[in-house]
Amino acid sequence: MAMKIACWTSIKKIVKLEAREPIAISSSAHTHCTSAAKLDVPRFDGTSSWTAFKYQFETLVKTNRWDDEQSFAALTLALRGDALLVLENLPSDGRTLERLMEGLDTRYGDKHLEHVFRAQLRDRTQRPNESLQQWGVEVERLVRRAYMSMTPETVEVNLVQAFIDGLRDTEVRATVRLGHHQTLKSAMAHALEVEAVRQDSRTHRVREVVVSPSVQPRQREGVVSSSAKSRYIPTCYGCGEKGHIRTDCPKRKRGSVDSGTQVNEESLN
Incomplete structure (x- = not known):
């Protein structure tokens, strides 16, 4: 504490003196103040x-x-x-x-464990609940430990290769592989773009199916919809009146159907 107070006091004095004339700070004073303010x-x-x-x-x-x-x-x-x-x-x-x-x-x-991390890398692929960003972080962790003795260029090549090879979606994997990316950042950006386009395409197809006014299969099979049933009014072939069919005709039941109607019934039967 006494050292810190002395340091700050000397700094204040230097600031005051600098307003009057330039002053050279000795290396020993600079080292003393630096050590007093060291980080833990x-x-x-x-x-x-x-x-x-x-x-x-x-x-x-x-x-x-x-x-x-x-x-x-x-x-x-x-x-x-x-x-x-x-x-x-x-x-x-x-x-x-x-x-x-x-x-x-x-x-x-980790240098003596490079072969262990390489074995883990060979068996590791993107999990079903693992996002592309999470998969990229995991690949970088394993690759940098598996190839610690390699040059940065070799490490980057293995990063890109391991990231693409482990992608779960075969379509995304094939598309990103055709990009011939040189960095993991570039390969991940391409994979995210392909995934976003596919998601948008799936959403668009679902929207078309829901909104499409095409005829439903049950209507093609000849099944009348409930709305069509509510609009249909039967006509009697016996008396010619609407609201009932010939078998339920009240005039037929009472035997009061005229001869012309009876002839029509006979011809229909």
């Missing part, structure tokens, strides 16, 4: 990603301008749990930053 090193116990922690640690070393001795001290204090065993197993005369980083790389790094 995250903790590592072996259960989280060593690759991610290593990247964070190297970034802090560069930002804080630590030398090997300061970096070794900071890394030692950051270790927790099983990760401390790596420090304990170092020989007393070989406890250096380089040896400690090598020990952690050997135990928690």
Whole structure:
């Protein structure tokens, strides 16, 4: 706390003096203020990603301008749990930053597991409930671990190939393959476009089926619809009146149908 206060006090003095005349700040004063405002090193116990922690640690070393001795001290204090065993197993005369980083790389790094990740990559395809974006993230995770010793160009080629080969939809896979993409980003954008077009096409076809005024199959078979039935009024062939059929004709039942009607009935029968 006293160091931070001293640092901020010196900075304020420098700002006031700069208003009067230019002043050169010594390298020792700059280093002192930088170390006072250093960033904390995250903790590592072996259960989280060593690759991610290593990247964070190297970034802090560069930002804080630590030398090997300061970096070794900071890394030692950051270790927790099983990760401390790596420090304990170092020989007393070989406890250096380089040896400690090598020990952690050997135990928690992914370089010696490349064949394992390649086997996982061969057996992995896009799952039914997995979106294209999720599939792309999973492919990148596996490929970058399976080909850590390869050049960035080779890794990118394998990224594109693995992404396309693992696509669940055969039509999307064939279309994207014809694009001859050079990057995973380009291949994924093409796959998303093809999927969107297909979805829009399916929606359009469903809309046409629902809205289409074509004759229904039951009407083609001669089945009269309910609306047609409500408009139909039967005509009696006996008396010529509407509202009933000949078999239900009241005049026929009463025997009052005239001769002309009887003749018509006989001719019809």
